[in-house]
Amino acid sequence: MRIISSFLCPVLCVSLAAVAADEKPGVIPEKLAGLFAAQGKDGKPTITPEQRTYFDGLNDRLKALLIKTVEAEVITRPEHLGTILALGLRPQKMEILLQDNCILCHTDPEVQKPETLLTLSPAPGKTPSHLNLQDFVDDVHFLRGLSCAGCHGGDPGSDKLEHSFVKEWPSAGRDKDRGWILSFCARCHSDSTFMNRFNPALPTDQLAKYKDSPHGKFLLEARDARAPDCLSCHGVHGIRSAKNPLSKVYRKRVPETCGACHSDAKRMAGLTLSDGSPMPTNQLAEYRASVHGRALLERGDLGAPACNNCHGNHAAMPTGLSSVSQSCSLCHAGNASLFDGSKHKQAFEEHKWPQCAKCHGNHVIAKTHDSMLAAGQESLCNKCHQQYAKDNPECNATATYFYTSLAQMDQVWNEFGVTADRLAMKGLDVDPIHDKLNELADSLKQARSHIHSFSKNDFQRAADPGEKAVLGISRLVEEAKAEYRFRQLGLVTTIALMGLVMLALYVKLRRLER
Amino acid sequence: MSDSGHGQGWLGWLDRRYQITPLIEFLRHKEVPKGPHSMVWYYLGGMTMFFFLVQVVTGVLLLMYYQPGEATAYESIRYLTTKVPFGWLMRSVHCWSAHLMIISLVTHMFSTMMLKAYRPPRELTWVTGYILFALTLGFGFSGYLLPWNKLAFFATSVGTDLVKSVPLIGNWLLQVLRGGPDVTANTLYRFFALHVVILPLAFVSLIGVHLLFVQRQGMAPPLGAKVAPRGMRFFPSFALRDLLLWLVCFMVLLVLAVFVPYGPGIPGMDWELGQKADPLAPAFPGIKPEWYFLWEYQLLKEFPPHLFGLEGPQLCLLVVSLLLGIWAIIPWLDRQAQREQPSPGFSDFGWGAILFLTFLTLKAWDIGAMEPATSGSSLKVISRTCAWWTIGAGAVIIGIRWLLQSSRQSSPPSASR
Missing domain, CATH: 1.20.58 (Methane Monooxygenase Hydroxylase; Chain G, domain 1)
Known part of the structure; x- marks a missing residue:
């Protein structure tokens, strides 16, 4: 009921305010005019022209609400008024703010101490993040009318401070044992009927998933204060939608948010993985250097995965899951399907190896290269086969075959690319060559993917179009070179003929002038 | 006149019908002044005309395949250069010839200026030459857009934008030039009309007047020569030399077209087709006009945004107009040359x-x-x-x-x- 009332309250207040606003439009009462006219020590008006312009642009209802607030002496100082106007809020938000005495009081620097003042100019490193006023009004809850009272309790319409607020919070030890935060947030977020009114697309199973995750077990069962609660990832005030780039759980910021704890060796001390090995703290550094990390963090490719895309978010690594390798197949479906049909699938399962991660790594997934198949130092195939399948020489032969074919196609693609550019500079038509080069590139990509079948036949089927393309390119390049030779020959012939004509003209001229 | 002895041959046949004897006599007696100065400068006008003729011939051949239009201009040029036999050669020769024509024309104009060949009675020959120069630049500017590629599109957008600086009628002029507020297919249509109809008609008419003046008054003798110096016979001596030079020019054109088909790659002298114009794409940095407009492009950059109460581009336009105006009336300003003095x-x-x-x-x-x-x-x-x-x-x-x-x-x- 309290929650509902906190949502309804603004609506009622708006209605009341509309009645109260039955004043002459455009006339600014004396108190407000006084605040507008007030000057600072430097003799300049405290209310800036931009703030005044913002006020002038407010609709009549909002002006009436502001006037009412000033008349009720909730706002009595020009600096305080300036802070409210400086927010430059949209009408919907301003309406909520002007009816919320909690915010109005907590933005008055004369009344509040630094530790309770919501400010627009937080001191870096000193002001706690939850006191950032701008963050507060940008909060996704504030936009939907859920303001201070929604969580803290109390009556935002009352001008008296009743100590009924925070009564739903644990009275003692709430900072040490933060398990209550989960159930507190879940009052709304696990209530599908309630949440449906605001965001039907938002799931309501976060708490259930969280409870089953190692995070949940640490916090709720082991009472380990190092475990994260809702606020650890989403923030306190200033919670934004995950689609908002400023949100702590926006895809590009997720690695940083997770890394805040998981890169902290002190915080991770004593924690172990499911196999009993110590919890590593280099995941973030490895991820940043990986193809995924570079794609997401450097190139801004939002299709690249962050931590939660493989590990889950609220259900990060639930019970019974030893590896997140399966999540690779969500994006790399083709390779995963080929692997599933290969003989390696069974072998990997027998050894209980994580599938993709065994060759490609987990956080530090580097760009693949053909030499991973070769017989040299970088060979992945050799490393495993020497240890686990020494007696299968045909496997090494297959790997060598893959490598040789791919290397040849790659070399041809590079060389003919350069040749095509040179021919283009000579003015020859290289479009057909580029078409064939594209066919070769496609086939090369397919063939590289079909490595995961570990089958020579499958690989060859993918490589065949590329090999045909190579023949086509060779023919086209020869034709283009022949065309250029023809042009040169034509030019030489033409110049020779013209030279003869010129010689004849010259002889004629000399005879005429003799 | 018709009885002057062309007899029964084809000249006689023509003379009996069209009385060409005076023309033949004129050509027979026409002379080019010889003197201590170099004769080289006398060939530049003819060389420019040769390049113009190449432009006409290759232009007509290109016209057989070119289709103006947002969806066809680029494609037709691409088809022409890749699929049509010798289409690449026609385009390459057309582009090279355009640049060489401007080089030859500018050299011709400056040689005329330095030799003071504009002095009386040849003032109007200078003025017609001056207008021909302006028309040539118009050819260059209008032809640049026709392939409808990315570079041409943005360069034309920037280039046409300059006319906005013309006081009072700038915006109207821009609309007229572009056929709307932006460079669109309408601009392409009107540039096409300018390039293949309006400018050629004006150019051919004016070149006729220019040549008529030159023929009537003869080529300018060296400054100070009170008596016309002994000259070289125009026909056949000068004409054959002209023809030899044209053949050399043609050879150079062919060599350039075959070995450097897209130009030397200098900004403003590069005509590789590249990508098709995309009006919605953002303009890319480093857009520069053709080399013969670079001086004005740079001058615009040199001017501050505001000067003497005027916008920078306006003032720049004013200065350029003033200089070009002075250039046009030099024959009347140069009093010493009028008196045959240096x-x-x-x-x-x-x-x-x-x-x-x-x-x-x-x-x-x-x-x-x-x-x-x-x-x-x-x-x-x-x-x-x-x-x-x-x-x-x-x-x-x-x-x-x-x-x-x-x-x-x-x-x-x-x-x-």
Whole structure:
């Protein structure tokens, strides 16, 4: 009921305010005019022209609400008024703010101490993040009318401070044992009927998933204060939608948010993985250097995965899951399907190896290269086969075959690319060559993917179009070179003929002038 | 006249019908003045006309395949250069010939200026030549857009934007030029009409007038020659030499077209087709116009945004219009040349113009800026320093020459002895 009332309250207040606003439009009462006219020590008006312009642009209802607030002496100082106007809020938000005495009081620097003042100019490193006023009004809850009272309790319409607020919070030890935060947030977020009114697309199973995750077990069962609660990832005030780039759980910021704890060796001390090995703290550094990390963090490719895309978010690594390798197949479906049909699938399962991660790594997934198949130092195939399948020489032969074919196609693609550019500079038509080069590139990509079948036949089927393309390119390049030779020959012939004509003209001229 | 002895041959046949004897007699007696000066300068007009004829022939051949239109212009040029036999050669020759025509025309104009060939009675020959020069630049500007590729599209957008600076009618003029507020297919249609109909008609008419003047008055003798010097017979001596030169030009054109089909790759002298124009794509940095407009492009950049209560581009346009106006009426301004006396002041004006245009063009090219090892800012400093030194040295030379000339004129005859 309290929650509902906190949502309804603004609506009622708006209605009341509309009645109260039955004043002459455009006339600014004396108190407000006084605040507008007030000057600072430097003799300049405290209310800036931009703030005044913002006020002038407010609709009549909002002006009436502001006037009412000033008349009720909730706002009595020009600096305080300036802070409210400086927010430059949209009408919907301003309406909520002007009816919320909690915010109005907590933005008055004369009344509040630094530790309770919501400010627009937080001191870096000193002001706690939850006191950032701008963050507060940008909060996704504030936009939907859920303001201070929604969580803290109390009556935002009352001008008296009743100590009924925070009564739903644990009275003692709430900072040490933060398990209550989960159930507190879940009052709304696990209530599908309630949440449906605001965001039907938002799931309501976060708490259930969280409870089953190692995070949940640490916090709720082991009472380990190092475990994260809702606020650890989403923030306190200033919670934004995950689609908002400023949100702590926006895809590009997720690695940083997770890394805040998981890169902290002190915080991770004593924690172990499911196999009993110590919890590593280099995941973030490895991820940043990986193809995924570079794609997401450097190139801004939002299709690249962050931590939660493989590990889950609220259900990060639930019970019974030893590896997140399966999540690779969500994006790399083709390779995963080929692997599933290969003989390696069974072998990997027998050894209980994580599938993709065994060759490609987990956080530090580097760009693949053909030499991973070769017989040299970088060979992945050799490393495993020497240890686990020494007696299968045909496997090494297959790997060598893959490598040789791919290397040849790659070399041809590079060389003919350069040749095509040179021919283009000579003015020859290289479009057909580029078409064939594209066919070769496609086939090369397919063939590289079909490595995961570990089958020579499958690989060859993918490589065949590329090999045909190579023949086509060779023919086209020869034709283009022949065309250029023809042009040169034509030019030489033409110049020779013209030279003869010129010689004849010259002889004629000399005879005429003799 | 028709009985003057062309007999029964084909000349006689023509003469009996069209009375061509006076024309033949005129050609037979026409002479080109010979003197201590080089004869080279007399061939430049003919060379320019040769390049124009190449333009007409290759232009007509290109026209057989070119289809103006947003969806067809680029495609038709691409088809022409890749699929049509010798289409690549036609386009390449057309582009090279356009650039060589402008080089030849500019050289012709400056040689006329330096030799003071504009002096009476050839003032109108200068003026018609001047208009022909303007029309040639118009050919270059309108033809540039026709392939409808990315570079041409943005360069035309920037180039046409300049007319906005014309006071009072600037915006209207822009609309007329573009056929709307932006460069669209409408601009392409009107540039096409300009390039293949309006400008050629005007050019051919004017070239006829220009040649008529030259034929009526003959080529200008060297300055100070009170009696026309003994000349070279126009036909066949001069005409055959002209023909030889044209053949050399044609050879050069073919060699360039085959070996450097897309131009030398200098900004403003590069006609690789590249990508199709996309009006919705953002303009890319480094857009520069054709080399013969680079001086004006650079001058616009040199002007501050506001000066003397005027917008920078407006003031730039005013200065350029003033200079071009002076250039057009030089025959009437150069009183000394009118009296068959040397006029070093005007020679210096010509040299100053060459220095001015060269400096601005070189600066616009940012020589060496494409080298990744050199930083852009240091190159700017170098180019700016060179520019100021060029201007300063030019001003000093012009000033000294002016002073020397003034002192010679003011000193009494005895002193000079």
